[in-house]
Amino acid sequence: MNPGDISPLTILIAAIFTNNILLSNYLGMCSFIALSRRLDTAVGMGLAVTFVSTFTTALNWVIYHRVLARGALSFLPGGLGDRIQLEIFALIVFIAVIAAFVQVVEMVLERFSPAMHQALGLFLPLITVNCAILGVALFMVIRGYGFFQAVAYGFGSGLGWLLAVLLMAGLRRRLRFSTVPRGLEGVGITLIVTGIMAMAFMAFAGMVRIQ
Amino acid sequence: MTTLLASLLVFLLLMELLVAGILLARRFLRPRGPFKLTINDTREVVLDESDTLMNHLYAQGVFIPSSCGGRGTCGLCRVRVEAPRQPCTPVEEDHLTPAQRAAGFRLACQVKVQSDLAIRVPDEILDAREREARVVSNILVAPGITHLVLAVPEDFTFHAGQYVQLRIPDPDGAAGVFRAYSIASDPAVRGTLELAVKLVPGGLGSPWLHARRPGDVLSFTGPYGEWRLEPDPAVGLLLVGGGVGLTPLRAILHEAATRCPDKPVHFFFGARSQDDLFWTDRLDALAARLPRGSATYALSHEPEGSSWSGARGFVHEAVDAAWEPEGPVQVFLCGPPPMIDALRPILDERGVEPERVFTDAF
Ligand SMILES: Cc1cc2nc3c(=O)[nH]c(=O)nc-3n(C[C@H](O)[C@H](O)[C@H](O)COP(=O)(O)OP(=O)(O)OC[C@H]3O[C@@H](n4cnc5c(N)ncnc54)[C@H](O)[C@@H]3O)c2cc1C
Numbered sequence: 001m002n003p004g005d006i007s008p009l010t011i012l013i014a015a016i017f018t019n020n021i022l023l024s025n026y027l028g029m030c031s032f033i034a035l036s037r038r039l040d041t042a043v044g045m046g047l048a049v050t051f052v053s054t055f056t057t058a059l060n061w062v063i064y065h066r067v068l069a070r071g072a073l074s075f076l077p078g079g080l081g082d083r084i085q086l087e088i089f090a091l092i093v094f095i096a097v098i099a100a101f102v103q104v105v106e107m108v109l110e111r112f113s114p115a116m117h118q119a120l121g122l123f124l125p126l127i128t129v130n131c132a133i134l135g136v137a138l139f140m141v142i143r144g145y146g147f148f149q150a151v152a153y154g155f156g157s158g159l160g161w162l163l164a165v166l167l168m169a170g171l172r173r174r175l176r177f178s179t180v181p182r183g184l185e186g187v188g189i190t191l192i193v194t195g196i197m198a199m200a201f202m203a204f205a206g207m208v209r210i211q
Numbered sequence: 212m213t214t215l216l217a218s219l220l221v222f223l224l225l226m227e228l229l230v231a232g233i234l235l236a237r238r239f240l241r242p243r244g245p246f247k248l249t250i251n252d253t254r255e256v257v258l259d260e261s262d263t264l265m266n267h268l269y270a271q272g273v274f275i276p277s278s279c280g281g282r283g284t285c286g287l288c289r290v291r292v293e294a295p296r297q298p299c300t301p302v303e304e305d306h307l308t309p310a311q312r313a314a315g316f317r318l319a320c321q322v323k324v325q326s327d328l329a330i331r332v333p334d335e336i337l338d339a340r341e342r343e344a345r346v347v348s349n350i351l352v353a354p355g356i357t358h359l360v361l362a363v364p365e366d367f368t369f370h371a372g373q374y375v376q377l378r379i380p381d382p383d384g385a386a387g388v389f390r391a392y393s394i395a396s397d398p399a400v401r402g403t404l405e406l407a408v409k410l411v412p413g414g415l416g417s418p419w420l421h422a423r424r425p426g427d428v429l430s431f432t433g434p435y436g437e438w439r440l441e442p443d444p445a446v447g448l449l450l451v452g453g454g455v456g457l458t459p460l461r462a463i464l465h466e467a468a469t470r471c472p473d474k475p476v477h478f479f480f481g482a483r484s485q486d487d488l489f490w491t492d493r494l495d496a497l498a499a500r501l502p503r504g505s506a507t508y509a510l511s512h513e514p515e516g517s518s519w520s521g522a523r524g525f526v527h528e529a530v531d532a533a534w535e536p537e538g539p540v541q542v543f544l545c546g547p548p549p550m551i552d553a554l555r556p557i558l559d560e561r562g563v564e565p566e567r568v569f570t571d572a573f
């Protein structure tokens with residue numbers, strides 16, 4: 001199927017279950033491991049990731065397709081717009097957009113909704129360096145999504161990350177009381193459990209396909 | 212060539228736009244000083260920039276306790292914010308009881324000073340000074356645990372269960388950082404502090420403290436902490452320590468043996484194996500001074516068939532198996548968080564009122 005034809009709803013569901021950004025691409029691991037230690041931080045970070053991933057994907061889509069993509073600037077004089085190549089800057093621009101967006105959101109929240117800021121404040125700066133969000137932006141380009149598909153993908157990936165981190169926080173509560181072989185304590189066992197969880201998620205594989 | 216330049220130009224323009232966006236947002240959204248900070252109605256300072264309350268207080272020489280460097284994980288930096296009232300953050304909720312929250316308590320490291328602020332700290336903290344201590348001895352008593360004896364000024368006094376904060380040099384910051392260590396020694400003995408420090412590999416403070424030698428000088432603030440032994444001999448005492456969490460409990464045993472030896476005192480100490488037990492001779496001697504006292508050592512990872520004849524298993528299991536309250540009781544728990552979590556239901560089951568339970572997790 002042509003990627004342009006998949007309905008945004010399908011993409012949303014796929015991004016949560018079959019193509020979970022964390023479990024199938026192993027992106028966003030560092031904050032996943034750090035914050036799955038406790039349930040409440042896991043929820044906070046998961047919500048923050050969902051929010052930022054949705055909006056930066058939209059923003060990045062617009063910037064990519066209206067500025068960076070080949071031919072986007074064809075209104076420039078002398079055929080210059082058709083010759084300049086900006087796609088190579090996509091990576092760096094996406095990072096900058098995510099970082100700037102997070103900064104501004106943080107300031108807006110701090111000013112106008114202290115309660116929200118306090119709920120998410122701790123997690124927002126961490127998101128700047130969360131590779132899942134960047135991964136979403138890059139995949140959206142590679143897969144040639146349209147605007148609504150991209151937004152659905154961003155939103156779904158955020159929810160997928162939230163789901164994975166929640167599950168892991170639940171598992172790690174139990175791990176605290178188990179005897180873990182020496183040398184595997186902490187991160188080691190978490191990575192192994194994540195791997196097993198990823199395999200379990202493969203059970204969803206036939207449900208929908210987006211790539 | 213023009214293509215290349217034009218590409219770069221567009222790219223730079225994009226970046227400039229982003230930066231301009233951030234600067235604009237900052238210009239209009241960030242509150243700016245000066246702010247007036249009132250401490251206990253007596254001290255007033257004017258602050259020029261927005262920073263955390265904790266950093267401002269340290270800059271003013273008000274040494275509120277803190278052992279996590281402002282990361283919001285130790286819960287020690289409690290202060291009461293009297294005006295303006297603000298809701299606390301989820302980070303703080305973990306460390307403040309609903310009653311404390313209602314009374315306006317906050318964690319100073321999580322409060323951003325963005326307006327005038329009136330706060331209240333215990334008077335003793337306002338008086339707390341930084342003092343010097345000289346290392347008398349520093350000897351390993353169990354794997355990874357060192358017994359640090361310090362000579363301190365004679366005018367330094369404390370209650371059993373309190374802790375001090377040692378200033379640790381920080382390679383990244385000139386001022387250094389503080390780490391909390393509970394006092395193990397007898398509060399009746401002036402001029403000496405005994406601590407036990409567990410080595411946290413990769414840590415900033417504990418490896419440095421392990422490397423101190425007799426004669427070295429370090430500085431500390433304190434004492435801090437609200438643990439108070441109930442002197443009434445009719446109120447029983449349950450002490451449960453895990454690993455280095457034994458430290459404040461030893462001080463409490465000293466105080467109980469001196470002030471109220473008739474108390475029923477049950478003391479439990481959990482460690483992994485016989486090698487990890489320390490100070491047992493002193494603890495046994497203290498328990499012997501308490502006619503209604505008992506000391507139980509529980510080992511969780513002692514090899515099968517070893518010479519150990521005491522309790523085996525986790526310390527909370529030992530408490531569950533052997534302890535029943537004989538009337539009103541005061542409980543002190545100190546050790547790793549899972550130990551404390553495991554003990555709470557056991558205490559609930561036996562009808563111990565939560566406000567009688569004092570805990571320190573580290
Ligand atoms: C009230 C109070 C009383 C305390 N009393 C004692 C005491 O009597 N004896 C004692 O040894 N310690 C005690 N502690 C703990 C002590 O303050 C330090 O946190 C500890 O020594 C580690 O400091 P550090 O600078 O070596 O490590 P840091 O530089 O703070 O941390 C290094 C790494 O280790 C982790 N870490 C920090 N603390 C611990 C820990 N306790 N266990 C496992 N990992 C950790 C950190 O997350 C970090 O990744 C007490 C803490 C409190 C709050």
Ligand code: FES
Nearest residue numbers: 277283285286320
């Ligand atoms: S300094 Fe540790 S919680 Fe504030």
